[in-house]
Amino acid sequence: MMFNMFxxxxxxxxxxxxxxxxxIDSIITDPPYGISYQNNYWDKDLPDKEIWENSLKKIKPGGFGLIFSSVRLMHRLMVDLEDSGFLIKDVLFWAYLNxxxxxxxxxxxxxxxxxIESEKVGEYKYVQGYKKNGADNYKVEKKHKLSPSSELGKKYDGAGLGLKPAYEPIILIQKPLEKGLNVAQNIIKYGxxxxxxxxxxxxxxxxxxxxxHNPHEKGRVPANILRTDKFEDGYDKFFVVPKxxxxxxxxxxxxxxxPVELMQHLVKLTTFDEQIVLDPFMGSGSTGLACIELKRKFIGYELDVDYFTIAKKRLEDRNKVQTLF
Ligand SMILES: C[S@@+](CC[C@H](N)C(=O)[O-])C[C@H]1O[C@@H](n2cnc3c(N)ncnc32)[C@H](O)[C@@H]1O
Structure with a gap:
């Protein structure tokens, strides 16, 4: 298989x-979470296990993968990954405040x-969509702020059903080393x-x-927590990347x-210079952009033609300003 950067x-x-x-040297991907996020048609179900079974065949022995997931369904995804033959090595938490x-x-x-009709106690703005996507996609409605009227309703006023989400899990997987090889032998053979x-x-x-006693000149080994903001909590040695x-x-x-900066951190963590990264669910191509900047080769798949077109433009634009290797 011959290609340049991507x-x-x-x-x-x-x-x-x-x-x-x-x-492939590494698989880095943000697949559908299976939670119908913002009613996106492609997010109704988790990917079929077939993609992980085939990924295992394509990645070299000892190769790592980082797979984004939702908190609610990460256990199912982990079972699919493990049943497909991957080792579950860790779960990175990308923690955010917003x-x-x-x-x-x-x-x-x-x-x-x-x-029983609830009491109207004021108004609030209900916002849907993003402004930049145009008027069709962005709606602001005024709605009534309500307070419970029934006795039982008052008792449970403010009680809720789910916590504020504050992290996204990223599952670290590895294809087992080739049978009979130790780590050094595996690296010598496959990298x-x-x-x-x-x-x-x-x-x-x-x-x-x-x-x-012997601090490494470049700093600490990266932790399995990543953050969007620097916290002033006395021990702030995490990779920080905003949404x-x-x-x-x-x-x-x-x-x-x-964020491309986040994908760069993940690409660097699981590959070395000039290695090859696969993203089977590339969306708008953020993993690919990270690869181009880091001189890693990229293979990406995207089913939706509109997202594919965005990814292609982003990758071509970025590639123009990078030197080919
Ligand atoms: C969570 S998004 C990835 C977004 C990406 N991280 C980005 O920064 O743009 C998952 C993507 O997988 C795509 N997808 C879903 N099923 C697919 C399939 N079978 N093959 C390829 N792409 C698929 C969806 O269209 C969606 O764009």
Whole structure:
């Protein structure tokens, strides 16, 4: 298989028939979560296990993968990954502060069930969609703020059904080493089997005192917690990357864009120079952008033609300013 920086396909990734076996060094992907996020048609179900079975064939022995997931269904995804032959090595938590609680006021649900009208106590703005996607997609409605009227409703006023989400899990998987080989032998044969700490270490703060007896000059080994904001909690040595601002790229209307800086951290962690990354659910191509900047080769699949077109434009634009290798 011959290509320059990236090779992308506008079709289902399930068969991965375009890729030779034992060819990929790392799989980094943000697949459908199976939670119908914002009613997106492609997010109704988790991917079929077939994609993970075929991914296992395409990745080299010892190769790592990082798979984004939802908190509610990560256990199912982990079972599918494990049943397909991958080892579950860790779960990274990308922690953020601005998650929206999706809970309802149970007191109002009780009023409604008892056929008792809740009391109107004010108004609030109900906002749907993103402004940048145009008028069709962005709606602001005024709605009544309600307070429970029934006795039982008052007792349960403010009670909810779900916590405020504050992290996204990213499952770290690995294809087992080739039978009979130890880590060093596997790396000599395939170049895979180890995480790349040298490129992902977290530098010490300038004003930090002595750290351990033999501090590494580049900083700490990266942790399995990533954050969107720096917390002033005395021990702040996590990789920090904010969420994507929807307005940053006017043409990119994919609803679940991941920050390229985050994808760069994940690409660096699981690959070394000039290795090959597969994203079977590339959306608008954020993993690919990270690869181009880091001189890793990229293979991506996207089923939806509109998202594919966005990914193609982003990758071609970025590739123009990078030197080919
Ligand atoms: C969560 S999104 C990925 C978003 C991406 N991380 C980004 O930054 O733009 C998952 C994508 O998988 C695509 N998809 C779903 N099923 C697929 C399949 N069988 N083959 C290829 N792509 C698929 C969806 O259209 C969607 O764009």
């Amino acid at each position: 090779q992308i396909y506008n079709k289902s990734s399930y068969s991965l028939e375009d890729i030779e076996d034992n060819y 998650g929206m609680p999706k809970s309802r006021n149970v007191g109002l649900l009780i009023d409604s069930e008892l056929n 895979t089997g180890a995480l790349n700490f040298e490129e992902t270490r977290l530098p010490y703060d300038d004003n930090e005192g002595k750290v351990g 994507v601002r929807q307005s940053k790229e006017y043409f990119n209307f994919h609803p679940t864009v991941k």
